[in-house]
Amino acid sequence: MLPPTRSLARTRTRLCGLPGGGGTPLAAGLRLALDTATRPQPQLAALAAAMGARYLALPRAGSAGMAATLGAALEA
Numbered sequence: 001m002l003p004p005t006r007s008l009a010r011t012r013t014r015l016c017g018l019p020g021g022g023g024t025p026l027a028a029g030l031r032l033a034l035d036t037a038t039r040p041q042p043q044l045a046a047l048a049a050a051m052g053a054r055y056l057a058l059p060r061a062g063s064a065g066m067a068a069t070l071g072a073a074l075e076a
Contacts, residue, residue: 032073034058036066 002014033048033055035041040057048055056073058066 032056032070034070036061 002011005011030051031053033044033051033053035044035055035057036059037044038059040059045055045057054073056069058069061069
């Protein structure tokens with residue numbers, strides 16, 4: 001996160017220092033599709049399959065259960 005500023009030059013300088021492209025968190029996140037809907041969504045499962053990602057349906061999961069499941073899934 002960038003701190004609030006009205007200086008375009010300062011913002012540009014700070015943004016230039018951030019890593020981009022290649023192995024970004026977005027690329028890592030696309031390995032997993034998390035479905036937290038009340039009912040599992042077949043469209044998301046199909047999208048995950050098309051992307052070569054794992055699909056996890058976690059309807060009504062609490063935060064502790066979700067964190068444990070995600071941690072295990074990302075380590076696998």
